[in-house]
Amino acid sequence: MSLSRANQLEIYYWMRLTRTLDERMLALWKQGRGLGGTFSQRGHEAISVGAGFALQPDDVVAPMHRDLGCYLLRGLTPRRIFASLLGKATGVTGGRDANLHGMGDLSLNLIGFISHLPHSLPVALGAAMSFVYRDEPRVALTFTGDGASSTGPFHETLNLAAVYNAPLVIVIENNQYAYSTPLAEQMKVFDIARRADGYGIPGVIVDGNEVEAVYEVVQAAVERARSGGGPTLVEAKTMRMLGHAIHDGAEYVPRELLAEWEARDPLRLYEAKLLAEQVCDQSELDEIGQRCAVEIEDAIEYAEASPMPQPDTVTEGVYAA
Numbered sequence: 001m002s003l004s005r006a007n008q009l010e011i012y013y014w015m016r017l018t019r020t021l022d023e024r025m026l027a028l029w030k031q032g033r034g035l036g037g038t039f040s041q042r043g044h045e046a047i048s049v050g051a052g053f054a055l056q057p058d059d060v061v062a063p064m065h066r067d068l069g070c071y072l073l074r075g076l077t078p079r080r081i082f083a084s085l086l087g088k089a090t091g092v093t094g095g096r097d098a099n100l101h102g103m104g105d106l107s108l109n110l111i112g113f114i115s116h117l118p119h120s121l122p123v124a125l126g127a128a129m130s131f132v133y134r135d136e137p138r139v140a141l142t143f144t145g146d147g148a149s150s151t152g153p154f155h156e157t158l159n160l161a162a163v164y165n166a167p168l169v170i171v172i173e174n175n176q177y178a179y180s181t182p183l184a185e186q187m188k189v190f191d192i193a194r195r196a197d198g199y200g201i202p203g204v205i206v207d208g209n210e211v212e213a214v215y216e217v218v219q220a221a222v223e224r225a226r227s228g229g230g231p232t233l234v235e236a237k238t239m240r241m242l243g244h245a246i247h248d249g250a251e252y253v254p255r256e257l258l259a260e261w262e263a264r265d266p267l268r269l270y271e272a273k274l275l276a277e278q279v280c281d282q283s284e285l286d287e288i289g290q291r292c293a294v295e296i297e298d299a300i301e302y303a304e305a306s307p308m309p310q311p312d313t314v315t316e317g318v319y320a321a
């Protein structure tokens with residue numbers, strides 16, 4: 001499906017909202033106003049937004065820790081996200097973790113991120129198989145990292161999904177590092193999409209900094225899955241532009257490598273494309289930026305004014321003790 005002008009501006013809005021949220025989230029933490037684990041999204045906006053945009057509302061998505069763009073476009077509001085990050089009662093988990101782990105909402109067909117990597121994969125496969133059993137034309141999509149793609153559950157999920165012909169799309173966010181470990185130190189293949197060959201399913205590589213390219217590849221994989229074609233492994237190549245989480249200065253990443261990728265910043269690339277193709281002019285981009293800034297400031301005010309959870313609610317949602 002080709003993108004309309006309205007679609008393109010919407011994609012830009014989600015990317016810009018993600019970037020604004022990210023920058024303010026990091027600033028809050030540095031000012032001592034944040035609480036828990038804080039994972040930067042910088043560099044991943046084209047993947048989380050481009051892939052998420054390829055889904056229908058009925059499809060299920062299981063994102064990971066650099067996919068806030070996908071959470072946003074699925075309908076998790078900045079207010080709920082900041083309330084979660086600040087550990088407030090109005091957050092998604094009612095203030096239980098002050099983190100983006102577990103920030104799911106099944107009413108939005110959004111499975112919360114499972115911290116154990118890559119355990120969102122078998123769960124997304126379970127969702128995909130439920131669609132098969134119920135004969136529903138729905139698809140499950142999940143994300144994983146380059147590091148997580150070297151673990152057992154990744155391979156088991158691919159194998160089972162292939163054998164079951166599951167309507168599942170797995171997007172690898174190959175950002176060159178798993179914590180402090182560069183790709184070359186944890187695998188001997190440099191195109192992780194090749195891992196699909198071992199399971200008899202398609203493996204597709206896409207430039208993870210080009211949002212429309214990500215959208216097109218994922219959209220084709222989603223429609224293939226929906227029409228009974230089975231799973232696809234998509235490898236989106238990008239770069240983690242900051243440390244693993246905010247405590248990590250990433251001194252181990254060569255500065256030249258970061259400079260190379262900074263020149264291909266996904267948000268700037270999309271702005272340049274929209275302007276070059278005369279989809280809009282600079283004032284429209286600025287207006288969207290202004291809207292995002294207002295929305296994010298409102299969310300921070302809301303989250304900071306929200307109460308902490310009541311101690312007597314601590315056992316709510318605990319299923320085993």
Ligand SMILES: Cc1ncc(C[n+]2csc(CCOP(=O)(O)OP(=O)(O)O)c2C)c(N)n1
Nearest residue numbers: 066115116117145146147148175177178179
């Ligand atoms: C089973 C498991 N082992 C270790 C960790 C700790 N951990 C969290 S993120 C991470 C690195 C993940 O790297 P990658 O999969 O490439 O994702 P990225 O953070 O680069 O997006 C590690 C080791 C974990 N969450 N789960």
Ligand SMILES: [Mg+2]
Nearest residue numbers: 145146177178
């Ligand atoms: Mg990685």
